[in-house]
Amino acid sequence: MKQLMSAVVGILPSARGKNFLLNRLGHTIAKSASIGPILLLGRTALVVGDGARIGPFNVFRHVSRAEVGDMAEIGQFNWISAAPFLVEESVSPIAGQFILGAHASFTSRHYVDASGGVLIGEYATVAGVRSAFMTHGIDVEDNVLDSFPITIGKYAMVGGGCNLVMGATVPDYSLVAMGSVVIKGLKEPHTLYAGAPAKLKKALPAGAYAKRMTGAVPPRNRGRI
Secondary structure (H helix, E strand, O other): OHHHHHHHHHOOOOOHHHHHHHHHOOOEEOOOOEEOOOEEEOOOOEEEOOOOEEOOOOEEEOOOEEEEOOOOEEOOOOEEEOOHHHHHHOOOOOOOEEEEOOOOEEEEOOEEEOOOOEEEOOOOEEEEEOOEEEOEEEEOOOOEEEEOOEEEOOOOEEOOOOEEOOOOEEOOOOEEOOOOEEOOOOOOOOEEEEOOOOEEEEEOOOOHHHHOOOOOOOOOOHHHO
């Protein structure tokens, strides 16, 4: 019954009353959080921090912990789901979870399989549109499904149209170029990665993005062009 009620309350517009009802249904929502009309399906549990925002038309399906940290934001039209049968067998400590750190941004129209878990660090950005996070896959040698987490470090950025496979890591303060395929083994921070598979291209200077103390990146002022 709680799952059905969560689904009904989830589609309501953003309001303090909606946050109150979600808390009564077992979720953990800060009073100052803003949650637009979303779909909460299956075993999903929301944890939304102070000043955090979830935009409209996002879908959360069987996500055991969908956490949006303080002042973090999710855009719109994202699909975030997990397969319960994979979560139950996964060795990942964050299996079935989607964790967005404080002041991080996850933009719009992305697809996330969170069966093995997805962890996005504080002040990180998943930019653009249509990136895919796949935390499970088939081991053709053993004929089994495996699942491993995907991790994006703090102050990192992933460009639009990227594919991240199970076990992929994006190091702290690094940038993944648009259209790249991210696999296991990326380790160097302050680095630009690009390609399919993504490889180290060059070192990155510590610019203002990596030093900011608030999550939102503002548009360039006309006077600074």
